[in-house]
Amino acid sequence: xxxxxxxxxxxxxxxxxxxxxxxxxxxxxxxxxxxxxxxxxxxxxxxxxxxxxxxxxxxxxxxxxxxxxxxxxxxxxxxxxxxxxxxxxxxxxxxxxxxxxxxxxxxxxxxxxxxxxxxxxxxxxxxxxxxxxxxxxxxxxxxxxxxxxxxxxxxxxxxxxxxxxxxxxxxxxxxxxxxxxxxxxxxxxxxxx
Amino acid sequence: xxxxxxxxxxxxxxxxxxxxxxxxxxxxxxxxxxxxxxxxxxxxxxxxxxxxxxxxxxxxxxxxxxxxxxxxxxxxxxxxxxxxxxxxxxxxxxxxxxxxxxxxxxxxxxxxxxxxxxxxxxxxxxxxxxxxxxxxxxxxxxxxxxxxxxxxxxxxxxxxxxxxxxxxxxxxxxxxxxxxxxxxxxxxxxxxxxxxxxxxxxxxxxxxxxxxxxxxxxxxxxxxxxxxxxxxxxxxxxxxxxxxxxxxxxxxxxxxxxxxxxxxxxxxxxxxxxxxx
Numbered sequence: 001x002x003x004x005x006x007x008x009x010x011x012x013x014x015x016x017x018x019x020x021x022x023x024x025x026x027x028x029x030x031x032x033x034x035x036x037x038x039x040x041x042x043x044x045x046x047x048x049x050x051x052x053x054x055x056x057x058x059x060x061x062x063x064x065x066x067x068x069x070x071x072x073x074x075x076x077x078x079x080x081x082x083x084x085x086x087x088x089x090x091x092x093x094x095x096x097x098x099x100x101x102x103x104x105x106x107x108x109x110x111x112x113x114x115x116x117x118x119x120x121x122x123x124x125x126x127x128x129x130x131x132x133x134x135x136x137x138x139x140x141x142x143x144x145x146x147x148x149x150x151x152x153x154x155x156x157x158x159x160x161x162x163x164x165x166x167x168x169x170x171x172x173x174x175x176x177x178x179x180x181x182x183x184x185x186x187x188x189x190x191x192x193x
Numbered sequence: 194x195x196x197x198x199x200x201x202x203x204x205x206x207x208x209x210x211x212x213x214x215x216x217x218x219x220x221x222x223x224x225x226x227x228x229x230x231x232x233x234x235x236x237x238x239x240x241x242x243x244x245x246x247x248x249x250x251x252x253x254x255x256x257x258x259x260x261x262x263x264x265x266x267x268x269x270x271x272x273x274x275x276x277x278x279x280x281x282x283x284x285x286x287x288x289x290x291x292x293x294x295x296x297x298x299x300x301x302x303x304x305x306x307x308x309x310x311x312x313x314x315x316x317x318x319x320x321x322x323x324x325x326x327x328x329x330x331x332x333x334x335x336x337x338x339x340x341x342x343x344x345x346x347x348x349x350x351x352x353x354x355x356x357x358x359x360x361x362x363x364x365x366x367x368x369x370x371x372x373x374x375x376x377x378x379x380x381x382x383x384x385x386x387x388x389x390x391x392x393x394x395x396x397x398x399x400x401x402x403x404x405x406x407x408x409x410x411x412x413x414x415x416x417x418x419x420x421x422x423x424x425x426x427x428x429x430x431x432x433x434x435x436x437x438x439x440x441x442x443x444x445x446x447x448x449x450x451x452x453x454x455x456x457x458x459x460x461x462x463x464x465x466x467x468x469x470x
Contacts, residue, residue, distance in 0.1 A: 061445060062418075080228035090232075091271055091412040111228075
């Protein structure tokens with residue numbers, strides 16, 4: 001099993017909604033999404049579930065990760081991944097003022113999945129996620145970033161592009177090429193698992 | 194942050210260290226969730242500027258004072274007063290009135306950390322006119338935080354947030370009447386602390402020591418692996434009176450526990466269970 005981990009803040013929900021329909025149910029892949037959010041917003045799961053045939057649910061403490069499921073990080077907790085492919089929740093200090101923090105999950109995923117991991121960083125006004133992307137790359141995974149020029153808030157992806165050599169830039173204005181990129185990303189890690 | 198590492202912290206080093214700590218000091222972290230533990234160990238190594246894992250290990254194993262710091266830092270002590278306002282509303286409006294009929298109310302804050310939750314409970318009990326017949330047992334693995342609970346002194350800078358939390362949790366009094374400001378500290382009314390019994394207690398190794406009508410253990414068990422979680426829930430089951438309440442953190446559950454059939458979920462959203470068998 002491999003993993004796609006997505007981190008996003010302001011302006012990222014619409015991008016995720018564009019990406020979801022392009023996930024293939026033939027893929028042996030689990031998806032984890034970290035949105036910066038303080039409170040549970042009841043409708044988020046429903047909104048996302050409409051865009052995909054994958055199951056969409058909130059990640060639970062000690063839950064075993066399954067392929068073809070999209071897991072959302074719960075509000076106000078950090079989401080970690082264990083070596084036995086289960087989730088652990090954590091209520092420690094905020095990172096870049098954020099909890100859940102994208103860095104925390106990206107780093108945890110990098111430690112467990114190594115090469116069979118794609119990390120994608122989307123629109124946002126915060127530095128959270130950049131260090132995590134570096135860690136994913138360091139552990140042999142693939143890193144992708146939303147094109148800052150078409151991002152609602154360019155700061156977060158822009159910072160990432162400056163800080164490291166990303167493998168792919170995803171343009172939210174061009175959904176078709178985005179879908180092809182996603183497929184290429186998956187094939188890139190599938191051959192390693 | 195974490196990526197600024199001069200060396201890689203590997204899993205084997207951590208396992209060895211945990212077993213050595215157990216052998217040397219008797220502190221058992223073996224069944225703590227590894228991802229969080231690894232993160233906190235890494236954080237501590239960076240914070241205290243150890244150049245290598247070997248030096249860190251040496252200091253932990255041969256310097257008892259440092260071991261105490263290790264225990265303080267490895268366990269998570271992030272807490273605030275009247276946190277989770279909807280949970281406190283449930284306590285205030287539904288649970289405390291049910292406990293009011295008891296001649297003596299015993300409450301256990303398991304893993305009380307620096308005590309913000311305990312003082313919040315004392316305030317709610319006082320406002321419900323129940324504090325005088327309540328005993329609040331506050332325990333934690335970490336003796337240093339118990340000192341903070343005993344003193345009842347919290348940063349003044351937090352009082353604005355706590356005051357807002359208090360109001361959203363149904364509080365109607367003037368929150369600042371519960372403490373006196375001293376420089377940058379807020380010292381809480383000693384009357385609130387009088388009903389507190391503080392003790393170190395290790396959920397991993399210690400046994401049940403009393404029977405309670407309400408046990409709070411919120412955002413403590415997420416740091417334990419499944420096996421330890423089950424053990425601790427069993428401990429709580431043994432420590433609860435029939436019809437007593439167990440309150441967990443907002444993302445925690447009894448659902449998968451072997452003793453789940455002894456409980457019924459009192460409130461789904463707020464993660465409170467009642468012992469019925």
